[in-house]
Amino acid sequence: MNLLFIGDIFASPGRRVVADHLQDIVETNRIDLAIANAENAAGGFGITPAIADELFSLGLDVLTSGNHIWDKREVYDYFGRQPRLLRPANYPAAPGHGVIVVRARNGVECAVLNLQGRTYMPTTDCPFRKADQILNELGPAIKVRFVDFHAEVTSEKLAMGRYLDGRVSAVVGTHTHVPTADTRILPGGTAYQTDCGMTGPYDSIIGVETDTILQRFLTGLPVRMEAARHAPELHSVIVDVDEATGHARAVRRHAVRGD
Numbered sequence: 001m002n003l004l005f006i007g008d009i010f011a012s013p014g015r016r017v018v019a020d021h022l023q024d025i026v027e028t029n030r031i032d033l034a035i036a037n038a039e040n041a042a043g044g045f046g047i048t049p050a051i052a053d054e055l056f057s058l059g060l061d062v063l064t065s066g067n068h069i070w071d072k073r074e075v076y077d078y079f080g081r082q083p084r085l086l087r088p089a090n091y092p093a094a095p096g097h098g099v100i101v102v103r104a105r106n107g108v109e110c111a112v113l114n115l116q117g118r119t120y121m122p123t124t125d126c127p128f129r130k131a132d133q134i135l136n137e138l139g140p141a142i143k144v145r146f147v148d149f150h151a152e153v154t155s156e157k158l159a160m161g162r163y164l165d166g167r168v169s170a171v172v173g174t175h176t177h178v179p180t181a182d183t184r185i186l187p188g189g190t191a192y193q194t195d196c197g198m199t200g201p202y203d204s205i206i207g208v209e210t211d212t213i214l215q216r217f218l219t220g221l222p223v224r225m226e227a228a229r230h231a232p233e234l235h236s237v238i239v240d241v242d243e244a245t246g247h248a249r250a251v252r253r254h255a256v257r258g259d
Helices: 011-028 049-057 075-081 127-138 154-164 210-219
Strands: 002-006 033-037 062-064 099-103 109-116 144-150 170-174 191-193 232-241 248-257
Touching: 002 011, 002 144, 002 170, 011 033, 011 049, 011 232, 011 248, 033 144, 049 062, 049 075, 062 109, 099 127, 109 127, 127 144, 127 154, 144 154, 154 170, 170 232, 191 232, 191 248
Parallel strands: 002 033, 033 062, 109 144, 144 170, 170 191
Antiparallel strands: 002 232, 099 109, 232 248
């Protein structure tokens, strides 16, 4: 079976390129489950219930997130109405959930896990121990398991990939908005990529207007960050998983340039 994971959807350019190309990607690549990180979908900072509903209506099955999930307070109550929107599981006593089991288009039950790193990130519980807890609670019947690890540093992401190797189908990193070229299958059968990359405006500095960020670096003064608008691209990872074992058979990067 084929899993599609779309990297951080950033503001309206990111949503637009998903709307324009998702169905074609799903049909052309025979995707059984479509997942996307959507923590930047609302103007680059957070997500609203209306935008989450919009993304689900396009054909996405599960939305993951990260530290920006808390930027729009109206989403807090939405978690109770829509369990397919995840927040990182290792936030203690927070609204929502960090894992869901869904039935893919081919009828196979799949677990999607959302975890967040701790290096240069907000204080959370240990993502490694939280992963152990979740996997133990899932039990052996759920073979297909996808992990979005939302983290800042490469070493922590790779450590999570190695830690979960053989126990999950894929570990794909998000948060840094730059796609990495280390797509591979680890020795235990887990597909891995350090960062999926952003789905949004690439004529920018990780999604924000270039001049704004340059002023911040040049002056050290606070600036109002505005989402850029031009050169949208969709960056994703497609994983072919053996549903009998949960191990990845193949993994590849897939990118589409928008209009």
